[in-house]
Amino acid sequence: KAGVTQTPRYLIKTRGQQVTLSCSPISGHRSVSWYQQTPGQGLQFLFEYFSETQRNKGNFPGRFSGRQFSNSRSEMNVSTLELGDSALYLCASSLGESSNEQFFGPGTRLTVL
Amino acid sequence: GQNIDQPTEMTATEGAIVQINCTYQTSGFNGLFWYQQHAGEAPTFLSYNVLDGLEEKGRFSSFLSRSKGYSYLLLKELQMKDSASYLCAVRDQTQAGTALIFGKGTTLSVSS
Numbered sequence: 001k002a003g004v005t006q007t008p009r010y011l012i013k014t015r016g017q018q019v020t021l022s023c024s025p026i027s028g029h030r031s032v033s034w035y036q037q038t039p040g041q042g043l044q045f046l047f048e049y050f051s052e053t054q055r056n057k058g059n060f061p062g063r064f065s066g067r068q069f070s071n072s073r074s075e076m077n078v079s080t081l082e083l084g085d086s087a088l089y090l091c092a093s094s095l096g097e098s099s100n101e102q103f104f105g106p107g108t109r110l111t112v113l
Numbered sequence: 114g115q116n117i118d119q120p121t122e123m124t125a126t127e128g129a130i131v132q133i134n135c136t137y138q139t140s141g142f143n144g145l146f147w148y149q150q151h152a153g154e155a156p157t158f159l160s161y162n163v164l165d166g167l168e169e170k171g172r173f174s175s176f177l178s179r180s181k182g183y184s185y186l187l188l189k190e191l192q193m194k195d196s197a198s199y200l201c202a203v204r205d206q207t208q209a210g211t212a213l214i215f216g217k218g219t220t221l222s223v224s225s
Contacts, residue, residue, distance in 0.1 A: 004155075033212060042217035043156070043200065056212040090155060102213065104148075104155035 002027065004093050004105035012111045018079040021108045025072050025093030031055075032074040033102060034066060037088040046089075049074050050096055078110075086112045115139045117216035119201050124222045125191050133186045133219045135201035146213060147175050147186045148200040156200055159186070188221075196223045 005024045013019050025032050033056075034046040045058040049068035066076040072093075078085055088109050092102035116138045125131040137145070144163040148156035162168055162177035162184060174187040188195055198220050202213040 035215075043202075043213075043215035045212045045214065048212050058212070101158045101161065104157070106155050 004091060004103050006089075006091050006105040006108050008108060009106065010109045010111075012113060013081050014113050015081055015083060017081050018077060019081060019110060020075055020077045021089055021091075021110075023074045023076075023091030023093075023105060025074070025091075026103055028095070029093040029103075030072055030096040031094045032068055032072065033092045033094075034074070034076050035090045035092065036060075037090055037107070038086075043090070046076065081112045083112050086110060115203075115205065115214050117201055117203060117214060119199075119216040119219045121217070122220045122222070124224065127191055127193060127223060127225050129191050130187065130189050131191060131221065133188070133199050133201075133221070135184045135186070135216060137182050137184070137201070137203050137216075139203050139205050139214065141205045142179060143204045145175075145177055145184050146202040146204070147173075147184075148202065150198045150200060150218070152197070159199075191223050193223050193225065196221060 007022045031050045033048040035043045037043045046060055047066050048056040052068045063079045068074045088107045090107045091105045094102045119135045146161050147159040149159050150156040160168055160175035162175050165177055165179055167174055167176045172189045177184045198218040200218045201216040204213055
């Protein structure tokens with residue numbers, strides 16, 4: 001069974017640009033959550049999608065957005081990039097409603113110059 | 114507010130036992146998780162507690178006391194490969210879905 005995949009794995013952008021990251025969950029999983037990981041703040045929850053609907057949102061500015069497609073694949077977008085957006089962006093999938101275990105993908109390492 | 118505290122770093126030797134503590138304050142509670150993350154890799158699930166008590170899984174055990182807002186992860190018979198960051202996370206009952214609130218992680222270094 002294939003795990004969670006994220007593309008691209010590495011990305012370098014400059015301030016002011018926008019970026020789109022992609023996540024494909026484990027087959028059959030309907031929930032996708034996104035997290036930002038930085039050395040100073042650790043893992044912070046961005047948002048969660050379930051059946052194409054945003055079910056939960058963390059405390060991030062509106063520059064961070066996401067969506068989920070009918071095949072459960074998800075994308076997150078960051079507009080007007082800032083230096084502080086440099087981080088590892090992790091996607092996690094789970095079965096859905098009351099799943100206890102989230103499976104994380106390898107992450108996308110975003111560097112903003 | 115929501116707050117999860119765990120020690121930043123711990124060291125131990127091969128074969129020893131180490132206990133990593135986690136205290137939490139959340140507006141609601143719907144389960145506590147422990148994840149392991151090796152440098153440069155994704156977090157992997159270790160354990161889940163929703164009721165008070167001890168959950169044992171091989172060399173790893175996790176304990177929860179909801180009244181004290183406290184959990185610990187116990188690692189026995191330490192091996193070099195256990196050197197990693199250990200993340201404590203809580204699922205907030207007031208929020209729908211599976212969103213987790215993570216602590217900043219405890220970096221464990223195991224030496225020979």
